[in-house]
Amino acid sequence: MSEQPAYDRSLIDAMLSSCRRATLPYQQAHRGDLFGTAFWFNDLLSEDANGTATYDQYLVTAGASTLCSIAEIRMRPELSESALSANGLLMTDFQQGWIPLGDSGVSVLPATALHALARRKGWAWATDEITEGLAAKAEDIEALGDAPVSAYVLGHDVGPDRTQREQAVILGEVMRSGDGHGFVWRGPVPQGCVGAPVFVGIGLEGRNVKLVCLGVLLSREGEGERALNPVATFDRIRTDMRRLPEQEAPAPEAYSAPPPRSRWWRRRV
Numbered sequence: 001m002s003e004q005p006a007y008d009r010s011l012i013d014a015m016l017s018s019c020r021r022a023t024l025p026y027q028q029a030h031r032g033d034l035f036g037t038a039f040w041f042n043d044l045l046s047e048d049a050n051g052t053a054t055y056d057q058y059l060v061t062a063g064a065s066t067l068c069s070i071a072e073i074r075m076r077p078e079l080s081e082s083a084l085s086a087n088g089l090l091m092t093d094f095q096q097g098w099i100p101l102g103d104s105g106v107s108v109l110p111a112t113a114l115h116a117l118a119r120r121k122g123w124a125w126a127t128d129e130i131t132e133g134l135a136a137k138a139e140d141i142e143a144l145g146d147a148p149v150s151a152y153v154l155g156h157d158v159g160p161d162r163t164q165r166e167q168a169v170i171l172g173e174v175m176r177s178g179d180g181h182g183f184v185w186r187g188p189v190p191q192g193c194v195g196a197p198v199f200v201g202i203g204l205e206g207r208n209v210k211l212v213c214l215g216v217l218l219s220r221e222g223e224g225e226r227a228l229n230p231v232a233t234f235d236r237i238r239t240d241m242r243r244l245p246e247q248e249a250p251a252p253e254a255y256s257a258p259p260p261r262s263r264w265w266r267r268r269v
Helices: 009-022 112-120 138-143 234-242
Strands: 023-028 035-047 053-062 070-074 088-092 106-110 149-156 167-176 183-186 197-203 209-217 229-233
Touching: 009 023, 009 035, 009 149, 009 167, 009 197, 009 209, 023 149, 035 149, 035 234, 053 209, 053 234, 088 112, 106 112, 106 234, 138 197, 138 209, 149 209, 183 209, 209 234, 229 234
Parallel strands: none
Antiparallel strands: 023 035, 023 070, 035 053, 053 106, 070 088, 149 167, 149 197, 167 183, 183 229, 197 209, 209 229
């Protein structure tokens, strides 16, 4: 790696303040070896003159981590509006529920399935989401330039007993890949963190910094010391999502809501 980047504690605090409840650890059931992190994303479709926003809601992760038939989502108490009777949710036909986004390496799960699962069990989700204000746009990605940039992964490591799945902030860098278009992650990737969101800070005028979610951490590619984890960026993720066929029988409460809270953050240094 290059010289240690200057990590920004205030950016980390802002990320945790707005996104701590956005991530979900999942794993292959029955002591399997597949672990991943997914996160909630609201794809804003429209907003009318009255300020009512319409959006599609998904779980987003790396497609390579979804290849199992039965999976368990590990739960944390803060993700429910009421007390939970268990610390995990079992999902059958897990792989079949995920929709690949082209050849991006990213897969999405329409959130209607998770809302329906919670309703059947008598509770409701209480989450944070990556929203339009936080997910990187084309101009944000262009502003990153060609030099390595300090970056942060918000994922769930695999504990010694394989069930703890504590949330962790992983420090590293992102830089443009060899073709100059995509990005790669340079830094540690603990087991279970593939599929997690990757965050960066982008400089603005007046020495301000904007926190953005660059994209999704994918599985490692290459061999030996040259092996790196690509990062699928949100400009492409948005494009591929908009090409998906309309979801069947969406739950209205999951898709129409007041405007989401602003998910971007500034500071002056």
